[in-house]
Amino acid sequence: MFLMKNWAKNLNFYPQNIYAPKSEQEIQEIVHHHLQEKKSIRMRGSAHSWTELISSDEGFIHLDDMQGLISVDQEKKIVKAHAGTKLKRFGEEAFNHKLTLPNQGDVNHQSLAGALSTGTHGTGVNLQSMANQIHGINLINGMGDILSLDQTKDPELMNALSVSLGSAGLITQVSLKMTEAYKLKVESFPEDMTLALKEAKKRIQQNRHFEMFYFPVGQWSLVKLMNQTHEEASPRSRLKKMSEMVLDNWLFEGMNILASKSKKYVEIDQLVRRFVGHDSFIDWSHRAFPTDRTVRFMEMEYNLPIDKFEEVFLEIQRCIEKNKFQTLFPIEIRFVKGDELWLSPAYQRDSVYFAIHTYTSENYRPYFEEIQKIFVRHAGRPHWGKWHSLTEKELAPLYPRWDDFKKIRRELDPDGIWLNSYLKTLFPS
Numbered sequence: 533m534f535l536m537k538n539w540a541k542n543l544n545f546y547p548q549n550i551y552a553p554k555s556e557q558e559i560q561e562i563v564h565h566h567l568q569e570k571k572s573i574r575m576r577g578s579a580h581s582w583t584e585l586i587s588s589d590e591g592f593i594h595l596d597d598m599q600g601l602i603s604v605d606q607e608k609k610i611v612k613a614h615a616g617t618k619l620k621r622f623g624e625e626a627f628n629h630k631l632t633l634p635n636q637g638d639v640n641h642q643s644l645a646g647a648l649s650t651g652t653h654g655t656g657v658n659l660q661s662m663a664n665q666i667h668g669i670n671l672i673n674g675m676g677d678i679l680s681l682d683q684t685k686d687p688e689l690m691n692a693l694s695v696s697l698g699s700a701g702l703i704t705q706v707s708l709k710m711t712e713a714y715k716l717k718v719e720s721f722p723e724d725m726t727l728a729l730k731e732a733k734k735r736i737q738q739n740r741h742f743e744m745f746y747f748p749v750g751q752w753s754l755v756k757l758m759n760q761t762h763e764e765a766s767p768r769s770r771l772k773k774m775s776e777m778v779l780d781n782w783l784f785e786g787m788n789i790l791a792s793k794s795k796k797y798v799e800i801d802q803l804v805r806r807f808v809g810h811d812s813f814i815d816w817s818h819r820a821f822p823t824d825r826t827v828r829f830m831e832m833e834y835n836l837p838i839d840k841f842e843e844v845f846l847e848i849q850r851c852i853e854k855n856k857f858q859t860l861f862p863i864e865i866r867f868v869k870g871d872e873l874w875l876s877p878a879y880q881r882d883s884v885y886f887a888i889h890t891y892t893s894e895n896y897r898p899y900f901e902e903i904q905k906i907f908v909r910h911a912g913r914p915h916w917g918k919w920h921s922l923t924e925k926e927l928a929p930l931y932p933r934w935d936d937f938k939k940i941r942r943e944l945d946p947d948g949i950w951l952n953s954y955l956k957t958l959f960p961s
């Protein structure tokens with residue numbers, strides 16, 4: 533038995549059998565075998581989630597040997613790919629056909645299926661989370677059947693399954709609605725949080741992508757704006773990338789270690805701020821969105837209705853002050869357009885996302901639990917892949933189609949072969 537861990541190393545588990553199939557037929561055989569043995573299977577993409585979604589002590593599948601594009605429909609701008617394809621590879625291969633995704637998150641190490649299945653999102657009030665780009669999927673259900681579904685033939689099923697945590701089956705292929713490749717001008721600069729908050733409403737509307745990183749110890753913000761441009765690309769040079777790696781990751785990691793040992797958060801936060809200046813570059817979108825994140829951290833992220841933005845932010849600020857929580861890690865604030873995907877945290881509401889982080893060795897629980905109370909009071913919905921402690925009792929009322937989803941899930945997987953013990957608590961039959 534092998535020890536498996538996720539990216540943040542907060543999950544440890546020992547699957548009995550690990551599979552790296554090369555075809556859908558192989559996956560069908562694995563499912564039939566597990567059905568006979570009455571054993572469950574879980575799948576991972578890149579293990580970049582914090583919640584117990586991928587844990588398994590029975591079967592465990594990854595699709596690292598099924599990668600890349602399968603076909604491109606230039607006229608409809610639809611790209612079909614193996615669902616385990618990592619976003620980085622997908623971005624480059626689609627770019628070879630002058631196509632790209634309209635929006636992405638801030639790293640590109642995830643797999644397509646993993647990112648889509650948890651509602652992974654970027655920022656931009658007029659742009660939806662990535663799963664909204666799904667046109668169709670191939671899904672291997674709990675009986676081992678391959679279902680080919682798409683938005684035209686099966687709109688209800690697709691709204692149910694596009695964000696479904698791998699709980700109803702394994703996605704082997706995915707077709708995505710793409711857009712013509714475009715360049716982004718990325719600008720970032722530090723600002724006092726009071727001013728950043730005052731400017732936020734305007735910036736949300738005036739920029740294609742707008743986000744803020746709020747540093748609670750020194751009450752300052754790193755503002756990031758990204759807008760489409762036809763200007764020449766001026767990508768970050770290798771030297772610049774290297775210095776970013778040192779400053780944003782290695783030095784930042786060193787400062788975190790120092791801060792958590794010495795408790796001199798205020799002084800070290802002031803030092804961090806001194807390293808942050810005005811930065812700007814232009815690159816093709818699939819290269820501009822992702823940043824390097826080598827420092828491991830814990831994260832909780834909640835979706836709230838966008839009109840709660842200021843009220844919730846001020847409550848978080850007061851909560852941190854009152855409890856004297858200290859971490860150098862910022863709170864990331866992003867904006868996403870609402871959608872119709874039943875289990876999407878942005879279901880039927882334009883949203884603001886607050887992401888709370890700590891360095892891995894810090895005690896995140898008291899901090900996350902206090903802030904979570906604020907989110908819960910305001911009908912917050914947690915990011916499926918990030919730490920939270922809500923159970924079905926709290927989650928079901930947040931999702932009007934929860935019971936409809938459970939019914940579909942049961943029909944697709946009557947023996948619960950795709951459920952681990954955590955998912956059984958979320959979707960008991």
Ligand SMILES: Cc1cc2nc3c(=O)[nH]c(=O)nc-3n(C[C@H](O)[C@H](O)[C@H](O)COP(=O)(O)OP(=O)(O)OC[C@H]3O[C@@H](n4cnc5c(N)ncnc54)[C@H](O)[C@@H]3O)c2cc1C
Nearest residue numbers: 577578579580581585637638642643646652653698703917
């Ligand atoms: C450094 C870092 C940065 C991040 N940045 C962002 C961000 O900017 N925005 C954001 O929204 N999130 C972000 N996340 C969260 C991340 O995008 C999600 O947790 C995502 O699900 C991880 O993708 P993965 O491929 O690693 O999937 P995993 O974590 O491996 O799996 C996620 C879920 O998908 C299921 N799954 C995987 N493969 C399949 C398949 N083939 N068929 C069906 N189900 C499958 C798994 O079983 C699991 O339930 C970040 C995470 C990290 C660690």
